[in-house]
Amino acid sequence: MKNISSNFFENNNIFKNHLLRRVSVLLVITMLVLTISHVYNIKNLEAQAQALHEKETRSKEIYVDGEFIGELRNEENFDEVVFEIKENLQFKEGMDVKILNDIDIVDSHAEDGELTGKISILNKFRGKLKYDVVAYGIEVDGEIIGELPSKEMAEQLIEDIKAPYYEMTKNSDDVEIELAQEVNIKEIQAHKDDLNNYNELLYYIQKGTTVEKTHVVENGENSWTIASKYGISVSELISANPDVNINLIHPGDELSLIVPKPYIGIRTKEVAVYEQKVSYETEYEKVSWLYNDEYQTKRNGEYGVVEVKAEIIKENGVEISRNVIEESTIEEPVAEVLYNGVKEPPPKKGTGYFNNPLPTGYISSRYGPRWSGFHHGIDIASSTGTPIKAADGGVVIYAGWYGDYGYLVEIDHGGGFTTRYAHCNQLYVSVGEKVYQGKTIATVGNTGYSTGPHVHFEVRKYGTTMNPSAYIGTQYN
């Protein structure tokens, strides 16, 4: 037993020493680990603190047009500054603005105490502020011709340009009013001083420019109707046609026009209903008592009336097309009926023999002295409109108004003889015209110095009056 126990003891000692050594090693390792981890932990905390600080001091440097104006904690702070400046500016200008300054925002770091105050940065920015207003341009065929402060005003302008055309077409149906040009309202940047005055811009657009045009005169037109058709005055029409006597224009004549062309034209389409005259036909009735180149009215023609429904297209108030949709007769025209002779007329020259120019009339005053002075012809009375015949053939040397004579015709018969026919109502011949004996040259009237319808008939030999009664029915030449 003793042996075993001593042995055991010995063995146990060995074991003890061995264990102690191992524990020590372990301890040392543990301590080492702990130390390392501690150092590591401290370092880690420091890094964390640094990172936190970095984050907390992040800031933004603000540069306006390349110049530093302050430092703020974040971009949102600067957005507030910009917003406030813009608000104040828009309030002051009464319209939208666009800030033009070049703004740079640069990342940086700063402690709270190093940051710029809001008031300070506001003032610095205001000191450098550059801006345009946001305006609305009137763009016509791709070109801005005016600028207004708001979209509403620009839209109102377009309406005001159209307005007169609503008035002009108010009596028509299915009216369409559209702009003749491509017009857009465009948001633009503008200097406030460059904006247009509303009324001035409206006037400028409506007045526009002028263009040259040619008008071919149509039946029934005169200088006044032509001028008003193009919205110009008669004097403007005259000055555009210096070589034309504007009072003597005929269908087919060409006139120059300088007409206004507004910058924004208006095209109107309307359906109009109106009454229109319809011309009448002329019918002829052959009679034996007239020559074949003579006519006399049996019945006057009467114009008919139709109601027309038409689509009319105008540009700037000037008609450019008319398309008749419907026509209904209100009154049929009544044909004019004319008597026309069958007799071949005699040669257009003097026969040397005078006939009575108004055989159906009666002599109301003879040739010779009267209480009022010498009477140089005979007066043959008849009702107004009765045909006056040439006493003999010859050449018309006067046809027109002649003072106390009223409407007068004078015919040269050759051999120094002329005849005069005065106080006429209508003249059928003109100067230079050759007439035959018995030709209707005029109708009885009461023009000039006259107290009732009659023809004052004179016979003159080399300009001196002779007694017509002595010549009627005689061979004078």
Ligand SMILES: [Zn+2]
């Ligand atoms: Zn007389």
